[in-house]
Amino acid sequence: MPQTGDQEPGQTPQYRVLAQAHWSGVELLLCKEDIRQRTLWAIDEPRHTVIVHLGGTMRELDTEIDGVGATHTPPSPGDIWLVPAGKRYASQAAGQVITYAELRVSPTADVDVGADRRATIDGLMPRLGHRDEFLHYSVARLGRLSQQDDDLSAMMAERLQLLLRQHLYDGYRLPAVPVTAPSSLSAHNARQLSDHIENALGQRIALSDLATLAGMSVHQLLIAFRRTFGTTPAQYILAQRLRRARWYLLNRNDDITDIALACGFASHSHLSAAFKRDTGITPRQFRDGLRMRPLD
DSSP, X not given: OOEEESOOTTOOOSEEEEEEEEETTEEEEEEEEEOSSOEEEEEEOSSEEEEEEEESOEEXXXXXXXXXXXXXXXXXXXXXXXXXXTOEEEXXXXXXXXXXXXXXXXXXXXXXEETTEEEEOOOBOOEEEEEOHHHHHHHHHHHHHHTOOSHHHHHHHHHHHHHHHHHHHHHHBOOOOOTTSOOSOOHHHHHHHHHHHHHTTTSOOXXXXXXXXXXXXXXXXXXXXXXXXXXXXXXXXXXXXXXXXXXXXXXXXXXXXXXXXXXXXXXXXXXXXXXXXXHSSOHHHHHTTOSOOOOO
16 A cells, blocks of 8 residues: 655665456555554555455554545454545554555456446445455455465456456446436535544434534435445444444453443444344454454
């Protein structure tokens, strides 16, 4: 990831590329980086960039995508950022040694849409600290395959990158918006809403309050919010609560009920049900380490 840090001038950053692979319109980087010193990252690419946090501890992470908003909660393994082509991404982080992958996809990369037709992946929705288990495990698997040099691994990697680009097109392309609807939130409103939601995750959040904050009707907010964040307000809030819960589970010794309440869930069982729907495992299993082993 493009970066600057608190290193002395001329000092080499503690950054290592573990694997790199290219296909038509797609590039993968698998990286390990020492972020014990505060590190700044920036992306301003003509390609879409998918960042997957694979392992290692971050104590702090402040991330912003231009015109979309910001998050301030450190990630857990599997958290994903999607930076659409042409959007500026900036973040600062501090922690330990981390492993992550970047999947860079050209807007001209194409996919099969049936009836002998193909379409380009020209417009994708942004994501901040998102969860997508297929994307997480597939990118990690692609990184492992790219570390091999045999022909069968190369064939499997070729097939997997095609599945990944199809998944991005099917799940993340920008929705069509009626001409009369507000196309998206302003950068100021998007930042206001994302900050308000993050600061209020442990409280009850009302849709009417979000609409008032944005200066819109509830109907207008629902359309503009989806266009900007790629999801509904309720889904966005749930994703941010689960993200905070994952970090608390991995980095604190609090009782799971206390974590549930601190993250805005009504009870231990409420968190467990939402967590299992999202990840396929319970919070306790997650805390006890039922996750994929980080890449070395």
